[in-house]
Amino acid sequence: MRKLIFQAIxxxxxxxxxPNKEIDWHNVDEEFNNYAIDFLNELDLLLFGRVxxxxxxxxxxxxxxxxxxxxVASKMxxxxxxxxxxxxxxxxxxxxxxxxxxxxxxxxxxxxxxxxDIAILGSSxxxxxxxxxDLVDEFRICIDPLVLGNGKPLFQGMNRRFELTLIKTRExxxxxxxxxxKPGDK
Numbered sequence: 001m002r003k004l005i006f007q008a009i010x011x012x013x014x015x016x017x018x019p020n021k022e023i024d025w026h027n028v029d030e031e032f033n034n035y036a037i038d039f040l041n042e043l044d045l046l047l048f049g050r051v052x053x054x055x056x057x058x059x060x061x062x063x064x065x066x067x068x069x070x071x072v073a074s075k076m077x078x079x080x081x082x083x084x085x086x087x088x089x090x091x092x093x094x095x096x097x098x099x100x101x102x103x104x105x106x107x108x109x110x111x112x113x114x115x116x117d118i119a120i121l122g123s124s125x126x127x128x129x130x131x132x133x134d135l136v137d138e139f140r141i142c143i144d145p146l147v148l149g150n151g152k153p154l155f156q157g158m159n160r161r162f163e164l165t166l167i168k169t170r171e172x173x174x175x176x177x178x179x180x181x182k183p184g185d186k
Contacts, residue, residue, distance in 0.1 A: 003117045004047075004107065006127040007039070007140040008154060009176075015151035016124050021051070027144045029174050033072065039140075040075040044116040047107070049126035050085035056121075057093040082110070084126055104133040111135070128157045138182055139164060145175035 009026050010016055017023055028036075048056060059065050060076040081096040084103050091098040099106050107130055110118060120127050120136075130136050141154070155162075163184030170178040 002045075002111050002113065002115055003137040004111055004120070004130070004135055005043075005117055005138040005140060006120045006130075006136050007142070008122055008124060008127070009142045009144055010154045011144055011146050011148035011151070013147045013149065014153050015148040016122075016154040016156075018148060018151045021152075023055075025144065025146055025148065027146070027174050027176050029172075031172050032142075032174065032176060033069065035170070035172075035178070037071055037075065039119070040072065040079065042117050043119050044080060045110065045118045046076075046079050046081045047110075047118060047120045047123065047126060048081065048083045049123040050083060050088055051125075052122040053081075053083040053085070053088075053091070053093070053096075061093060082106075103129060104135060107133075107135050124152070124154055125157065128155055131155075131158065131162060132160075134183070136183065138167075138180065141179045141181065143177045143179065145177075 008016055009023070011025070018025065056076065060073050065073040077094050079095065081091075081093060082099055083091045083096055084099050084106075086100050088098055103126075120130070127136060164181035165184050166179060167182055168180035170180075172178070
């Protein structure tokens with residue numbers, strides 16, 4: 001069975017995005033970019049909620065992304081993607097499937113298909129809904145060395161206590177620290 005990995009960047013004070021949904025504070029340098037390339041090589045499917053999908057599709061297929069970050073852009077544009085949304089009418093990004101209902105059941109089906117691992121990049125609301133169904137197998141939380149002061153908490157909407165077991169850490173020269181967790185009971 002394929003593993004579902006949730007990856008997100010958060011501030012030291014636990015915010016996933018700023019008060020106006022901004023993520024311009026993400027500390028992404030060449031070292032982190034090389035990690036991202038390695039991570040994308042482990043995957044063959046990306047899952048997004050509507051908001052993150054719209055952010056990603058507004059950047060990765062565009063000429064600036066292709067020029068400034070050709071390797072990641074190629075991977076982001078080439079990988080299969082699923083966007084979960086009840087409000088979108090279509091998903092135009094290359095290799096993207098739109099799913100409007102039965103999210104947990106659809107993810108269970110995807111996890112049982114052959115292939116490489118699956119990742120949720122950002123999309124904290126989607127991740128929370130899948131955590132509630134015990135469908136996330138690994139968490140990669142990158143702590144950015146910044147106190148944001150305000151914004152959206154990473155796991156906003158969690159309705160229960162959820163324990164994690166630290167399995168690995170990675171420090172970056174930028175001050176980012178990547179924490180790898182698995183659910184406490186897996």
